[in-house]
Amino acid sequence: MKMKKRLLLGLTAALLVSVVTACSGNTNKPAATGSTNDGSSTPTSTTQEKVTYTIYNGVAGTKDINTNETTIGKMLEDQTGVNFKLEFLVGDLNTKIGTMIASGKYPEVLIPDAAMEEVLNAGAFIELDKLIEEHGPNIKRVYGPYLDQMRDKDGKLYILPIAVQVGDYVPDPEPGAAFWIQRRVLEEAGFPKVKTLDQYIELITNYAEKHKDENLTGMVSLTHDWRFFATANPPMHLMGYPNEGNVMVDLNSHEAKTYAATDATYKWLKTLNELNAKGLFDKSSFVDNYDQYIAKLTSHKVLGFFDYRWQVQNGLNVLTDAARKDPSLDAYNYFPLPVTFDEQTPDAYIDPQGGLVTNRGIGITVSAKDPVRIIKYFDNLLTEENQTLTSWGIQGETYEVDDNGRYYRTAEQIAKIDEAFNEKFGFKQYGWNWPSYNANSTLANGNAKAVLYQPEVFQMRLTDSDKRFLDKYGAKTYSEMFAEPVYRPWYPAWGFAKEQNSPEQMWETSKDEITKKHYPKLVLGAPDKFEANWEEYLKDFNKLDTAGYEKWTTEQVKIRVEDAK
Template sequence: MRKGNFKRATICMLLAFIMLVAGCSNNDKTSKNSSENEDGTVTLSLFSADPHSQWDNMESPVSKKIIEETGVTLNAEFDVSGGEQKIPLMAASGEYPDLILPKGNASTLVDAKAFLDLTDLIEEHAPNLKKVYGEYIDRLKWSEEDPSIYILPTTPVDQTYWVPGTGFMLQHEVVKELGYPEIRTVKDFENAIREYKEKHPTIDGQPTLGLSLLADDWRIQISTTNPAFLATGAPDDGEYYIDPETYEATMHYRRPEEKDYFKWLNHMNDEGLIDPESFVQKYDQYLAKISSGRVLGLIDADWDVAEAQRALREAGKQERMHGMYPVTLTEEYKHPNFQDTGYLGGWGIGISVDCEDPVRAIKFIDYLASEEGQILQNWGIEGEHYEVVDGKRVISEEEMEKRNNNANYVKETGIGVLKGFSPVYGDGVTDSTGQTYTIANPDQIKDAYTDVEKEVLQNYEVEMWKDLYPQKEEFPVKKWGAGFNIPVPSGSNLELINQKCFDIVKKRIPEAILAKPEDFDKVWDQFMKDLEKAGVEEAEKEYTELVKSRVELWEGK
């Protein structure tokens, strides 16, 4: 589910200008970085490749408490383009904020020597980081050749997953009206959408939309292309399918079964069941359309549409919210959403070489990883967001109602605002009192369901959406973690080919879906030829070597 790298040609055109500006402004280099405030606190600059719709500017009650405890506040920038442009520009200029969360572009910054090696800082100043990572600390090493620790992974440690996260989504009203039909294959999904749409051509005075897809920049992977491997039984390894026995990598579009998946989408479009604006709409338009309640089906990740689901709930349109189903192309496949990757290193937060006080920076991150810091980020402030009763943290019904229904709860309270900036324990892990660090547990999740949602689940004879899915015990643990998490060397031939291939994907996949059915094979054949011409076979060989190196690096760690 990874974004493409910023086009090399664009970098080349801008590089000369950037370096000229950098040379002229070197004397002002530290002005955007750490600075001491009049009250004795320090402001650290931070860049995140992810947007943050609930950012509170460190002004919420929880964030103020963290400033009080650490003496650190953040001046943060959140990118809407996944860092694809900003990070290469940073590397070209040689100027960096104090803290960087680069997602899949860490190698660009590592190659530019933008990050500090955090090994000694962790050993000397970060006992909580050492405790949280525990046995996985060796997975933080960059590579066999370079054992430095540049990135502190923010993936929850020892997470128990109780929520599917991704799948095929149908409005509750659809399955309810149709008598709760089995939703197991794409044909089941298609039939439900068609039948309901024919009965209800409009919803609230607007045309009913069957399935809306999203192809806005990198999000084409989340909603349009990644589901092709998930629906054909392959786990999420980014743009490659990795053979679990040989570790050989294949660009996943070249799997024959995925051609069948996209042919199904082509059929859906020909039947008038796909939103005609799917490949031209922007992300905000997509969310607004879902929030209106007229989109029956989605194929997406829960985090990508969470804002729209909250909006529906807040508007009292519970029946127009969506359930998550483990749909696959045919029944021979099992949806691998819950396949275990082991603990993932690679994506997280790093401290740049421009940080004037790296000790203070690592101590700030270490506080967030402490028991106190994690309780603040999950539960809030005692007496304000929860009470302690008989030694246990208890959230009142009134407060839980706010958590579940106030779309701006995170921003207003600060609970969870900084959670993605440090390693944390996952759902199910208990603290020193024997209570879970997070509030997420099966009972809490079920209590948070709407009445409509509970009714739907009851009719499918399960208690949680997870129960509909194949469980992790049905799959082997992936020895390489996740393919998208393996750094591709910046400026490498592999990176260049990957970008060429992704550009082809963004052109050919929409073209194949929108083609006349009789033209689909011709478009697909051209798609395959384009990938071969771009060097996909060479890329597959190079990526295979990266996968094998990752397996060796992580063996027994």
């Protein structure tokens, strides 16, 4: 029997949150649709009364904006009569969601991110089955293979994933995560092969020693709020595992084991402790918020860091845009490295093709005055035409089509589509947070859904400096420097849905509290106190029912393995 599960809001991990609030009452019928030979309905213009809803995003880091202030959003408003005011998290997510639940007043559409279980248990989402059956032909086409897996424990649908696989699988030309290093560090060292953590730290240390007058930071790490995983996750990657959250899953036995109290975590934290003792670790890492972290990455002063690309993409885009305008600034751009503990361990930084994330999604709340119009907007967004619009844009303006039907961008188009353009046009606003094909999908005509997954475009977008660095490492894409991912039908384990106040959820909450309490002391404390601080950490950690958590996670893995057969 298929596991009933709630679906992903995202692919790695990330992960954004959206909420929709109606600013007006019931409206007329939504835009009419036709049909196409690929099975999707086609968007058409509407004469409906225009309305504005609010989408609240439970992840910070993006400014509030109306979708009709963007080119894409205005076109979608012309089709549906609907505009969305996008609002994003400020402050603490649990506090914000808790206030909504206590008041019983919600935005019309909510993507509560890590607070998903709280919202579901509060009964804040309406059932979607009837809405999809009556008004969602494109939703059924896109999500059809996954609908049963998306159901809640009561057998009903309450949320949609932000993205699912459609068509053929297209590999990512860039890794999902990496140990990043400034390009000038690699160039000065003669483009060395960097495979181990020790080699990586040595490179950073040597460069900082030679440039003491520049007041450089060797490494910075992100610990703000739920993003603490950017500091806690590296041990599993250094051991050659992909991002499964709190566990590593054996490919053969499918046994899930935690790593928070292993020698790998000890080694990682001791490395940071030693780096800090040399004055090369940013002590503010344990107090800075996300915006401050991104600001430091774009300051030209930070030599290296570990993180997931989706989480630092905005910062990387700023550095890339600057280097395109002034090639001398390319030295401050970052290069991804497949670092593990030893050279014999293959890395796993490229996200593998796997199953569905079941603890993230987007839902319509009980406060929605017109759920039909909202579900029809989502359905209209999932047409082939609009999936092309939100990723490729407008033919002749942001992309072209060759005689073979292949989509591409000209050099001029690539040059103009920078971070500012993405925001004005709407690529940034519609690149995530909405029901969509995922980045690895293909359109019905065979083109990649994600622009940079189209090999021709990726190669065209590379600067001369990009090509020079890749050539030094014998690669044409960044992913070629990393090990190929191995299929894991359960991936990712962090996406398994957990009941509120269940033993496994309480384990995760307690584990997070313990790591946030002890990591600052372990990293920033005197080196001669590290052993004692580690023992204090283990004393607290060993109070948890880790065996029970591992048993539950292993059971979930094996269920998904069976489902995939």
